[in-house]
Amino acid sequence: MHNTITSKSTNGHTCPVSNGMKVSIVLPIYNEEKNIPILYKEIKEVCEKNNIVYEVLAVDDGSRDRSFAELTKIAEQDKNVKILRFRFNCGQTAAMAAGMKMASGDIVIPMDADLQNDPADIPNFLKKIDEGKDVVCGWRKDRKDTFVTRKIPSLIANALIRKITGVHVHDYGCTMKAFRREVIQGIQLYGEMHRFIPMYASAVGGKITEIEVHHRPRTYGTTKYGLGRVYKVLLDLIVVKFLHKYMNRPMHFFGGVGFVSFFFGVLAGTTAVVLKLLDLRSFVETPLPIFSALLIIVGVQLLAMGVIAEMLMRVYYESQNKTPYEIVEILNK
DSSP: BBOOOOOOOOOOOOOOOOOOOOEEEEEESSSSSTTHHHHHHHHHHHHHHHOOEEEEEEEEOOOSSSSHHHHHHHHHHHEEEEEEEESSOOOOHHHHHHHHHHHSSSSEEEOOOSSOOGGGGGGHHHHHHHHOOOOEEOOTTTTTIIIIIIIHHHHHHHHHHHHOOOOOOOOOTTOOOOHHHHHHHHOOTTTGGGGGHHHHHHHHHHOOOEEEHHHHHHSSSSOOOGGHHHHHHHHHHHHHHHHHHTTOHHHHHHHHHHHHHHHHHHHHHHHHHHHHTSSSSOOOOSSSHHHHHHHHHHHHHHEEEEEHHHHHHHHHHHHHTSSSSOOOOOOOO
């Protein structure tokens, strides 16, 4: 279990990172033409006021409005703004992954482009990074969204994620976070997995905390994400948990479940034989023989899957010269 420190955020400005590290602000954008100029102006004002060395990485996720045109106008005037344009809509996680991969800053801060995240919170994130944290998560404590379709599913999903991952962050769904680049540079994001970055960071020993952020109601446009995304998050959670716990020992998972299934299959078969020998039940009068055959077959298949998974795991590491460990430093080498 990982404890986190909550620091109340205000809209006032705090001192940025003291050692002059560069900040990369990643913006996944999908049909936000009216919000883009306002958001850019706010980001620029906050960074200039606090002497933050920054770059903005705007990822146009296949927008169908004038979002790219608005971004182009800004990029022509400000060389700190870089644009990535997808050929078609790939989703928020893909957009964030592309922006993070291109980021050159020491600290990466992803934000939503719908103006609900407040750029005035950026200095507060940097203050926590300056205190030695590796990941700072935003907490939309006073969230300006609909209660039934957004808040309730979010509360349930966050509680489930905390329970399964053991990383106690209040708001996994808040896009606005801050990461040290070295903590996330090896993370590959798929599906809806951008929200699980704190868990990845925790797995490699990252120090995690969270702060309350100012969450604003949407002014222009409509939300791109609704209840349909909930089940995708839950499925990704299963994958992330498996990779986190059993990536280096898949046989322990498949083999464990396989042995249990095989054991109950043998038990069911033995019981059926005993009942037959005692003339209490014939094989056709009880479902035990069917259960026995089914459970034994499933058990054998799971054991075989465990062996295949072990082989794939070794191919994954050895073909890329990867190791199942990470070395921070070596003394007296």
